[in-house]
Amino acid sequence: MIRRFLLYIGRWQLSSPILAPIVALFTGTPIWGTWQTWAGTIVANLIGGCIFFWVDRFIFTSASVEMWHVKENGICDKCGKEASLWRLVLAPNYDKRQSEPKFLCMECSKLKTDELRRKGLKIRGKSY
Numbered sequence: 001m002i003r004r005f006l007l008y009i010g011r012w013q014l015s016s017p018i019l020a021p022i023v024a025l026f027t028g029t030p031i032w033g034t035w036q037t038w039a040g041t042i043v044a045n046l047i048g049g050c051i052f053f054w055v056d057r058f059i060f061t062s063a064s065v066e067m068w069h070v071k072e073n074g075i076c077d078k079c080g081k082e083a084s085l086w087r088l089v090l091a092p093n094y095d096k097r098q099s100e101p102k103f104l105c106m107e108c109s110k111l112k113t114d115e116l117r118r119k120g121l122k123i124r125g126k127s128y
């Protein structure tokens with residue numbers, strides 16, 4: 001976890017060479033900036049990284065966010081039709097990250113999500 005956090009903070013610092021010259025440009029200093037421009041950019045990216053590490057972690061791991069896998073083209077595991085395929089991986093009270101992947105065509109996927117909703121799961125679903 002601490003390694004991921006440090007990598008994330010480092011990734012944020014990669015934007016400093018882009019951000020500092022733009023801040024310099026908008027503050028009327030030379031495009032290469034002053035030490036204050038660079039110090040401010042680095043500190044801002046440090047603060048941003050510390051905040052958005054948790055925000056991004058919530059977005060990408062929270063069960064309140066649905067995770068879908070999509071295949072451009074393939075064979076539906078339910079009806080055998082060749083089509084674009086979807087697979088619901090993660091939703092509130094629904095976690096198939098460790099299950100064998102089953103991809104469904106649009107019609108079968110809609111039937112499956114309707115069935116899950118009847119069972120009480122709160123699934124928003126793909127926008128079909």
Ligand SMILES: [Zn+2]
Nearest residue numbers: 076079105108
């Ligand atoms: Zn199907």
